[in-house]
Amino acid sequence: MMRKSVVFLAVCVALSLSAFAQGNPLQCTLLVAPASGAAPLPVTATVNCTDSAAPITLITLDWGDGSPQVQTTQSSFSVQHTYGTPGSYVVTVTATDALLNTAVVTQGVTVTAPPPPPPRNQPPTCTLTVAPTTGTAPLTVTATGSCTDPDGDTLSEVLDWGDHTTTNGTNGTHTYNARGRFTVTLTATDSGGLTGSATQTVNVNKNQTPTCTLNVTPNSGPAPLTVTAAATCTDTDGDTLVTSIAWGDSTTTNGTTGTHTYNTSGSFTVTVTATDIAGNTGTASQAVTVASSTPSCTLQASPSSGNAPLVVT
Numbered sequence: 001m002m003r004k005s006v007v008f009l010a011v012c013v014a015l016s017l018s019a020f021a022q023g024n025p026l027q028c029t030l031l032v033a034p035a036s037g038a039a040p041l042p043v044t045a046t047v048n049c050t051d052s053a054a055p056i057t058l059i060t061l062d063w064g065d066g067s068p069q070v071q072t073t074q075s076s077f078s079v080q081h082t083y084g085t086p087g088s089y090v091v092t093v094t095a096t097d098a099l100l101n102t103a104v105v106t107q108g109v110t111v112t113a114p115p116p117p118p119p120r121n122q123p124p125t126c127t128l129t130v131a132p133t134t135g136t137a138p139l140t141v142t143a144t145g146s147c148t149d150p151d152g153d154t155l156s157e158v159l160d161w162g163d164h165t166t167t168n169g170t171n172g173t174h175t176y177n178a179r180g181r182f183t184v185t186l187t188a189t190d191s192g193g194l195t196g197s198a199t200q201t202v203n204v205n206k207n208q209t210p211t212c213t214l215n216v217t218p219n220s221g222p223a224p225l226t227v228t229a230a231a232t233c234t235d236t237d238g239d240t241l242v243t244s245i246a247w248g249d250s251t252t253t254n255g256t257t258g259t260h261t262y263n264t265s266g267s268f269t270v271t272v273t274a275t276d277i278a279g280n281t282g283t284a285s286q287a288v289t290v291a292s293s294t295p296s297c298t299l300q301a302s303p304s305s306g307n308a309p310l311v312v313t
Contacts, residue, residue: 025053026101030093036110041083043109047093048076054098064089064109083111121192124149126157126170128186128198136207136237138177138278145170147188147196160185162202176204210235210274210282212243212256220289224263227288231256233274241274248288262290 028049034041045063049056061070063081070079083089088110095103126147132139147155147170159167161174162182170186182204187197212233219227229245233256245253247260248268256272271285302313 024101024103025099026051026056026095026097026103028059028093028095028103028105030091030105030107032091032107032109035107036112038112038114039084039086040114041109041111042080043083044078044080045091045093046078049093049095049103050075051095051097051101053101056095056097059093059095062092062094064091083109086111086113119151121153121190121194122150123194124153124155124188124190124196126186126188126196126198128184128200130184130200130202132202133200134203134205136205136239136278137179138175138207139202139204140173140175141184141202142173143167143171143184143186143200145186145198147186149188149190151190151192153190153192155188155190157186157188160187176202179204179206207239207276207278207280208236209280210239210241210276212272212274212282212284214270214272214284214286216270216286216288219286220291222291222293223265224261224293225288225290226259226261227270228259229253229257229270229272229286231272231284233272233282235274235276237276239276239278241276243272243274246271246273262288265290265292 026049028047031046032043034043045061047059047061049059056073056075059072059074061079065083067081088108090106090108092104092106124147126145128143128145130141130143132141143159145159147157149155157168157170159169159172162184163176165174167174176182182202183199184202185197185199187195189195210233212231214229214231216227216229231243231245233241233243235241243256245255245258247270249262251260253260262268268288268290269285270288271283273281273283275281
């Protein structure tokens with residue numbers, strides 16, 4: 001019995017030596033892709049082994065990073081793996097067949113450090129100047145603003161005048177027609193949705209009514225009566241005034257001074273009116289009385305003296 005075992009072993013050794021003499025019948029290929037990249041790096045290893053002499057009994061794949069090995073009897077397979085740490089690794093495939101032939105193939109994998117994260121998006125910043133910041137209604141103001149973004153993002157900018165009206169951009173003019181306290185806000189929005197703003201307060205006061213004084217001379221006399229009107233009108237808000245004089249007989253003169261002739265008798269009221277930019281008016285009046293014209297006569301007698309009886313013509 002022992003003799004038969006020795007013979008069998010000798011035959012197997014002979015066959016194995018014959019196989020080695022002819023070259024290794026067990027051949028394997030290994031492809032790991034990608035072979036390099038930044039961590040975490042997912043790779044796929046594709047293994048293909050062939051054996052012309054005996055069945056393949058075991059294929060072991062070692063990733064080279066201390067992770068569990070892959071073992072199989074399949075001659076061809078693909079398997080995935082992820083390298084989480086930067087470094088240089090050697091993937092090794094070892095195949096063994098029933099005749100104890102062994103094939104080893106390797107491939108290097110280089111894992112680099114991951115790129116730094118992109119810088120965090122920063123919000124834009126704005127500055128704003130509004131002039132004037134106080135005055136009477138209607139008050140026209142000019143806003144001058146500027147917005148910048150540290151990341152260089154394109155900005156969308158809007159001016160909010162604080163009275164439910166807006167203007168696109170960083171500069172603009174606006175008129176407040178009502179009194180109140182208004183907050184002008186310049187807002188910039190970057191491509192990431194972050195915003196920056198700047199504000200300034202505007203105080204709008206109520207517009208005051210202009211005042212006038214008037215002097216008409218003479219203020220009475222027979223027709224035709226020529227009079228002179230001299231008026232003074234002022235506005236505490238400094239508004240430009242539009243003035244006119246109504247002579248009371250359906251005629252008017254623009255301005256605060258003028259002359260006028262009344263050709264008919266009657267009582268007339270001369271009125272000066274001043275209107276500011278808000279439409280507020282101030283007036284002053286004076287009465288003028290024009291009497292009827294008094295008839296005039298001339299008489300000449302000749303002779304103007306003599307002894308009676310005296311005949312005159």
